[in-house]
Amino acid sequence: xxxxxxxxxxxxxxxxxxxxxxxxxxxxxxxxxxxxxxxxxxxxxxxxxxxxxxxxxxxxxxxxxxxxxxxxxxxxxxxxxxxxxxxxxxxxxxxxxxxxxxxxxxxxxxxxxxxxxxxxxxxxxxxxxxxxxxxxxxxxxxxxxxxxxxxxxxxxxxxxxxxxxxxxxxxxxxxxxxxxxxxxxxxxxxxxxxxxxxxxxxxxxxxxxxxxxxxxxxxxxxxxxxxxxxxxxxxxxxxxxxxxxxxxxxxxxxxxxxxxxxxxxxxxxxxxxxxxxxxxxxxxxxxxxxxxxxxxxxxxxxxxxxxxxxxxxxxxxxxxxxxxxxxxxxxxxxxxxxxxxxxxxxxxxxxxxxxxxxxxxxxxxxxxxxxxxxxxxxxxxxxxxxxxxxxxxxxxxxxxxxxxxxxxxxxxxxxxxxxxxxxxxxx
Amino acid sequence: xxxxxxxxxxxxxxxxxxxxxxxxxxxxxxxxxxxxxxxxxxxxxxxxxxxxxxxxxxxxxxxxxxxxxxxxxxxxxxxxxxxxxxxxxxxxxxxxxxxxxxxxxxxxxxxxxxxxxxxxxxxxxxxxxxxxxxxxxxxxxxxxxxxxxxxxxxxxxxxxxxxxxxxxxxxxxxxxxxxxxxxxxxxxxxxxxxxxxxxxxxxxxxxxxxxxxxxxxxxxxxxxxxxxxxxxxxxxxxxxxxxxxxxxxxxxxxxxxxxxxxxxxxxxxxxxxxxxxxxxxxxxxxxxxxxxxxxxxxxxxxxxxxxxxxxxx
Numbered sequence: 001x002x003x004x005x006x007x008x009x010x011x012x013x014x015x016x017x018x019x020x021x022x023x024x025x026x027x028x029x030x031x032x033x034x035x036x037x038x039x040x041x042x043x044x045x046x047x048x049x050x051x052x053x054x055x056x057x058x059x060x061x062x063x064x065x066x067x068x069x070x071x072x073x074x075x076x077x078x079x080x081x082x083x084x085x086x087x088x089x090x091x092x093x094x095x096x097x098x099x100x101x102x103x104x105x106x107x108x109x110x111x112x113x114x115x116x117x118x119x120x121x122x123x124x125x126x127x128x129x130x131x132x133x134x135x136x137x138x139x140x141x142x143x144x145x146x147x148x149x150x151x152x153x154x155x156x157x158x159x160x161x162x163x164x165x166x167x168x169x170x171x172x173x174x175x176x177x178x179x180x181x182x183x184x185x186x187x188x189x190x191x192x193x194x195x196x197x198x199x200x201x202x203x204x205x206x207x208x209x210x211x212x213x214x215x216x217x218x219x220x221x222x223x224x225x226x227x228x229x230x231x232x233x234x235x236x237x238x239x240x241x242x243x244x245x246x247x248x249x250x251x252x253x254x255x256x257x258x259x260x261x262x263x264x265x266x267x268x269x270x271x272x273x274x275x276x277x278x279x280x281x282x283x284x285x286x287x288x289x290x291x292x293x294x295x296x297x298x299x300x301x302x303x304x305x306x307x308x309x310x311x312x313x314x315x316x317x318x319x320x321x322x323x324x325x326x327x328x329x330x331x332x333x334x335x336x337x338x339x340x341x342x343x344x345x346x347x348x349x350x351x352x353x354x355x356x357x358x359x360x361x362x363x364x365x366x367x368x369x370x371x372x373x374x375x376x377x378x379x380x381x382x383x384x385x386x387x388x389x390x391x392x393x394x395x396x397x398x399x400x401x402x403x404x405x406x407x408x409x410x411x412x413x414x415x416x417x418x419x420x421x422x423x424x425x426x427x
Numbered sequence: 428x429x430x431x432x433x434x435x436x437x438x439x440x441x442x443x444x445x446x447x448x449x450x451x452x453x454x455x456x457x458x459x460x461x462x463x464x465x466x467x468x469x470x471x472x473x474x475x476x477x478x479x480x481x482x483x484x485x486x487x488x489x490x491x492x493x494x495x496x497x498x499x500x501x502x503x504x505x506x507x508x509x510x511x512x513x514x515x516x517x518x519x520x521x522x523x524x525x526x527x528x529x530x531x532x533x534x535x536x537x538x539x540x541x542x543x544x545x546x547x548x549x550x551x552x553x554x555x556x557x558x559x560x561x562x563x564x565x566x567x568x569x570x571x572x573x574x575x576x577x578x579x580x581x582x583x584x585x586x587x588x589x590x591x592x593x594x595x596x597x598x599x600x601x602x603x604x605x606x607x608x609x610x611x612x613x614x615x616x617x618x619x620x621x622x623x624x625x626x627x628x629x630x631x632x633x634x635x636x637x638x639x640x641x642x643x644x645x646x647x648x649x650x651x652x653x654x655x656x657x658x659x660x661x662x663x664x665x666x667x668x669x670x671x672x673x674x675x676x677x678x679x680x681x682x683x684x685x686x687x688x689x690x691x692x693x694x695x696x697x698x699x700x701x702x703x704x705x706x707x708x709x710x711x712x713x714x715x716x717x718x719x720x721x722x723x724x725x726x727x728x729x730x731x732x733x734x735x736x737x738x739x740x
Contacts, residue, residue: 197687199688400689404691
């Protein structure tokens, strides 16, 4: 009965965890030691995603350059890091330095769980001129993107060739034609993968709203509030995806598909096109060395000649609002954002650097990554969910309504209106 | 105190000797000393968290802000009037009732098969191993296994297509009309061995004399089943069913890892509803209220379970 008891514990754990947070609130922050020695706790999900030992080696380098400071890495998968930080934020026991996702920043900042980095930079006399971007709430920086993972469009060139195509689509119309042509090549092949899992609802960001950003559109008002009702950009992107859905070119199982399922389908040659993180280039190559694929910027509406927005995700960094060692914590942030270290980390992560003067080596040695760097440089990073309150819930709200729209239960205007209402409540 | 100074042992007139007060107090405290670690653990790990959660459920914006206020039953009213909660409650009821009934029937059927004289010992051992396999897998493995099997490009579709039952890439978990039935099926698959093993143990404890006497009296197989097997198993079945209702109503990992409550909230359960509220919306006050509602429902079931156990004793 052990197995069932573990399940039994899950629900109780939700309740107990809430309470445990309260109990943990009695605890302190990171531990300072005597003799001027400081131990910084650094919680992140990056170390497991990097080649073995590389991140620890960077920390060793930091410790050598900063005698008296030791870094204790608290590494885990993304999901458990998030839960750990939510608990730490609630209990004011957050590690001194934390890896952050843009979707969490608003909530942590409102809680006072993470420090105002603008003030910290001013205190430490730091010149932020080299930082590629900063995530701000009400004018104050709370997160600095250390490295960025962009989401271009991937195409299986073998499938495109089978469909008699040689060019990657550049407009929505071309994308539709390409997806239909690829889907027609074989009953087991789909044109496009659209993950809409409610467990990890980032499909709303990467696979739906990205179409809006690619054509210069926005889902927000100028002052950062939701704008879905009466928004022609969001409406036309939604209708475009519905057309693809009705045409049967979207791979089956979309309503429970997760990002890794999408990558697996693409890697196994079951789908012609997908929007995905550049971080998966290595995964795809490793999974199917024979697959010929290419990348491009996301297709835009016909006639659009502005900069194409490209969704991205970051390994962001922040400092705990309750740390006893803000100066030392900032030293670690500064170290990771320095040109040489940032380039090294970007190189290991196959990501784009957060320091504008850093250039990772891989950009010159890999054709796909070189192309991605050119697309990134020619376009603009776009992710309007970054910095919004309860971002994950906003994405889930959108996906729930979008699923109903795709199923034909509601029309596009109702979908947008219902989502707007849910989003307004969250704001 | 020296031995010679000890208070004399007195006879209380009833044939037993009265010990000194200090000794009697010490002896009376011994059981509590043995219990104290358990009681402390229960207090720290169960009672205190439950009280804190109840406290949270009566406040607004707990945890996420430093100042929260007492709002009485407002969170409970919000939860109970929420359409999503009602959907989750309805789905949970369907999921639990179907799962428990199926667990019971399949468990009983397999247990009877494994207990039957018509099946050789070797065959019984082989099938016992096969039948118990789902129970050996963790929830995470079960969820991943079935996600792979039920994938539109997975083994189930391939087999059913070969048999001509379905055509093409059927979306078992992503189909709004099927998703609840499919996750219920997975839960049934993973949970029936518990019933099977318990009932098998119960069957092996039924005296054979009863069957022999009934047979002599001319009772057929069905008559023996209804008049001997079921009454003898009734306490086990009732206990198991109540426990299974409690456990199944709190199923989280399987739902979360297979459908995340979707599509279109068709598999949203009370557990996933509460989890999303806490760790996605950061509404810990609402989540606490939801958790307390679940706790109350579970306590009602637990009450019936304890009562059935007492009746059995």
